[in-house]
Amino acid sequence: MCEFFSLQLDESTSVAGLAVLLVFVRYPFKMQTEELLMSEVLETYTTGDEIFKAIDQCIWKNDLEWSKCVDICSNGAAAMVGKVKGAVPKMKHAAGHVNSSHCVTHRHSLATRRLPQDLKVILDGAVKMINHVKSHPLQVYLLKFTTDDLGIDHFHLLLHTEVGKILARLFELKDELVVTFTVKLFIQQLTDVDWLLKLGYFSDLSEKLNETTTSLQGKGGAQLEKIKALQKIITFFTSVC
Structure with a gap:
């Protein structure tokens, strides 16, 4: 039995539209060990009460003791950290003296949402x-026809993925889109040198942010060094902006 352990919680929606609760446990055993403690579908509600009940049952099923829990890491969702009905306060009450922390990758993602106005205009x-392309089949066909004729390997614009990859693909296909677009505003933007420079700048910066976020997930150390490296990258980007 371990002397103490910490938990990391995440509640997300699967591709099938199901609410899935993931709980990772970290404990000292020879070297620091991290394992998936539970992965369970919340079939009714995703409230703090339901989340706590599911985790509480898992704790007792695995012969763990709340008194040995020293830290709980979660995102900032109300169901997790709400003062009255959040799951984390209920877990802290059950464990007694325990710390709680906000997941660093969620903090990073939230921070990147506050964009300067000139970059927000580019993203919008x-x-x-x-x-426009995705909602008009003819536009998709024209783009495919144009890229095939020019021998380009891919023609699809990305959707619902990392911001850096979305902007990079848009920048890569800018010339083909100018040929196929009929909306004057889009043509003006894609032929405006200043707009394209900002698009390329934002694409590169977003890609670096995505790389850091991905590298902070999963097992492995040196998180502090990765954050410091990102700070230097951001300093460089702001100096050339």
Whole structure:
């Protein structure tokens, strides 16, 4: 039996539309060990009460003791950290003296949502272009026809993926989109040198942010060094902006 352990919680929606609760446990055993403690579908509600009940049952089923829990890491969702009905306060009450922390990758993702106005304009314009193509089958066909004729390996604009990859693909297909677009605003933006420079700048910066977020997930150390490296990258990007 371990002397103490910590938990990391995440509640997300699967591709099938099901609410899935994931709980990872970390404990000292020879070297630091991290394992998946539970993966369970919340069939009714995703409230703090239901989340706590599911985790509490798992704790007792695995012969663990709440008193040995020293830290609980979660995202900032109300169902997790709400002062009255959140799952984390209920777990802290059951465990007694225990710390709680906010997942660093969620903090990172939240921080990147606050964009300067000039970059937000670029992102909004890119999203409108992508939605326009995806919602018009003829536009998709024209783009495919154009890229096939030029021998380009891929023709699809990405949707619902990392911001950096979305913008990079849009920048890569800018010339083909100018040929196929009929919306004057889109053509003006894709032929505006200043707009394209900002699009490329934002694409590169977003890709670096995505790389850091991905590297902070899963097993492995050196998280502090990765954050410091990202700070240097951001300093460089702001100096050339």
